[in-house]
Amino acid sequence: MQFNIRNSTSSDEELTMQLTDEELHVGLQYSLTNGLPALREWMFGLLERAHGRHKGEGWTITVGAGSQDMIFKGVNALMNPGDAILVEAPVYAGTLTIFQALDAEMIEVETDGHGICSDKMREILENWPSSKPKPKFFYTVPYGSNPTGSTATLERRLDVLALSREHDFFILEDDPYYNLYFGPSNRPPSYFALERDQPEVGRVLRFDSLSKTMSSGLRVGFASGPEPILKVMDLHSMAVNLQPSSFSQMIVLKVLSTWGYDGFTAHAARVAQFYREKRDVFEAAMQRHLAGLAEWVSPEAGMFFWFKLLLNEQGSEHGEGEAEGDSEYIIRTTALERGVLALPGAAFYPNPRKTPYVRASFSLLPEDQVDEALRRLRAVVLEARATSKQARSSEPEVMLTCLASASPGVGTQESK
Amino acid sequence: MVNSLPIEFYSAFLSDVAKERKPSPIRGLYPLELRPGVISLLAGKPNATTFPFTSVKLTSRSPTDPSKEIETEVSGLALAEGLQYGPTAGLSSLLEWVHGLQEREHGRRKGEGWRVSIGSGSQDVIYKAVATMVNPGDAVLIECPAYAGVLPMFQALHCDLTEVDTDAQGIKSSSLRSILQNWPESKPRPKVLYTVPYGCNPTGMTATLDRRREVLALAREYNFIILEDDPYYFLYYGDAARYPSYFALELEQAEVGRVLRFDSLSKILSSGIRIGFASGPEPLLQAIDMHTAVANLQTPSLTQAIAFSLLDAWGYDGFKAHTETVSRFYREKRDVFEGAMRRHLTGLAEWTAPEAGMFFWFKLLLAKDGEEGDSESLIRTKAYERGVLALPGTVFLPRGGKTAYVRASFSLLGEEEVEEAVKRLRETILEARGV
Known part of the structure; x- marks a missing residue:
């Protein structure tokens, strides 16, 4: 088997990789539950470089069939149905389904442009009812959160780490x-790196x-x-899906070991630069069309803009919460009519609410379509403002119901 | 209907x-x-142009003529779909x-x-x-x-x-x-x-x-x-x-x-x-x-x-031909294994020859006084000492319990190794019987 890849430093050059007989054999056979040893080894090296964690110091690595697979098993390893957990809000909608399946009591911890609001977390924990078991863990996306695009600052991270010690949660x-961080160069270290400075x-x-960075279709x-904890997760794998695809792992291993750590870093930097340019294009269009009509913080990682539609003319200072309007209604009605779709923010909140926020993905569209999409969104907001004083009929309820029933739930995957 | x-x-x-x-x-x-003309900002999909792969080529044996090789390539739209x-x-x-x-x-x-x-x-x-x-x-x-x-x-x-x-x-x-x-x-x-x-x-x-x-x-x-x-x-x-x-x-x-x-x-x-x-x-x-x-x-x-x-x-016919080649392969493996069983385990074990799959399931005749015996301790100790491993039947019993059965896989071993393995099993059983 053979495949071609772009060179990590220049996209014009191609490299041809040929799996040896031995490599192909390994890729085609059953392998270990926690992943191909050579791939795990490579990853140990990467984590050591990126996070300063050395092998043999009480931690280990398991390869999963995509990180969702690992998160699902991690969550199942740590919590019982009905347990209370801390979840940043808004939060990646794909993990909400995991928590919901376990009937988790999700305690929302606010975020802002600097990531998780650790002071709010402290408040929640200090006022925790003494009769109630403390939360087992806190779930967060620290770089380029999905949907907000914000990155937690060093200070916030240290606060959260201190709290996790104080209140004993993971x-x-x-x-x-x-690897898709494109903000200022003094990026904060990961929690995984920072905990080394803890006692x-x-x-x-x-x-x-x-x-x-490599491919979402490989599922690695x-x-x-x-x-x-990882041992318990591996036991879970044995019962449910045995192991991630050896074949996918072998392809990944071949590319990564050919590139080496420097090659991987160079490739990741190019990918981050790609998204940075996409972000800039998107933001310029936002400024042209939505200044005064929406509020946003520019993302420093990832591929999403999270912005608040200012649906009332007075602006955001007047009225909080539901008075600010509901993006879901707007998206499903006027936005759709005008030919633009974004994700209503409500999908990203652990507990049901109305919100004027929307998430827009900037990963795929070319410049002219971005411009047109945001031009249409402008018209949508202006129209919504014009009609904002009218009482809304029961129509939206009816429409939501039929949309829900028309979509039994099998479609293109919402991805991270 | x-x-x-x-x-x-x-x-x-x-x-x-x-x-x-x-x-x-x-x-x-x-x-x-899907509504025509809609520009969508929904999908949280990464941009596939950032993925390093540009083509994947696969060589496989022809299902109908093993001396020939077939080249298949995944590229263009199919590759884009495969990476996303x-x-x-x-x-x-x-x-x-x-x-x-x-x-x-x-x-x-x-x-x-x-x-x-x-x-x-x-x-x-x-x-x-x-x-x-x-x-x-x-x-x-x-x-x-x-x-x-x-x-x-x-x-x-x-x-x-x-x-x-x-x-x-x-x-x-x-x-x-x-x-x-x-x-x-x-x-x-x-x-x-x-x-x-x-x-x-x-x-x-x-x-x-x-x-x-x-x-x-x-x-x-x-x-x-x-x-x-x-x-x-x-x-x-x-x-x-x-x-x-x-x-x-x-x-x-x-x-x-x-x-x-x-x-x-x-x-x-x-x-x-x-x-x-x-x-x-x-x-x-x-x-x-x-x-x-x-x-x-x-x-x-x-x-x-x-x-x-x-x-x-x-194609479906090629696939079918391939599966027939594979099943013939296992049939031959089974025949080799059964030959060795007959030579070495006749009277010492009981089995029915499998007609599919890659396993022999056989009962060790350890019997003393009507007791059927337990393969587990024998396999884990005596057989292992003699350098042969098989799976004790108990792991296949939903509710657990003792059994004289053993599962042997015949998918991987060559003829000589099969011969030696079954011979060692014979010695193990004989020893257990106290012969």
């Missing part, structure tokens, strides 16, 4: 955009993904953290 | 967890993207191919109340099917001995495993009938039966047509779903014409929809590629897909794209 660090390590369970992701 | 059980029929079969799953609010929006997130149930190209395969093999036509979902190996979809129907603590019917790999999933759900005996003709439908007839009235009836109909792992037995028909009749009479786990379907090498699958046979019933079938590519294409599929009633597949959406999103697109390119290049 931090589930879901970090698919770690003891072992409260961070980290999830890495190759979906944004990693969990790194305390050995006893 | 095939009469399929109605959608409502399955609500009684769904587990609490499956019932509680709500469709993703996000995916409800995706149909809106894809549909929960599987890539449409591969799904289409599998529908065609099932129609040819089992006479089930598309659009008649069933469909297919691709899983990350058949274990993945079996697990999801079980979780979709079985509540913790529920009673489950399971053939005994049974594939050890499924036992942990039933155990994880704390199932009350009701063992159904098997013999050389496969599952004993008479035993199943008597279990069901004598089911305590106060106890909820089982919703599923798990069985491996061809070349059962570990026994190597294949269920006969009569047995299959009776099990199907019982499924109707006592209202349960047959989980037909059939990874060795294509590894049948018996002399008799092959029996139709449960999935095919249920077409003879008054209505279809009580068989959920699992196929695997692990034994015929590659086990490392992790591709299997579930075929059965739409409402159950829907529930399985909703589990996938939460647990692992989808089976890798790339392995699906690669498998499809290969299967498509082979």
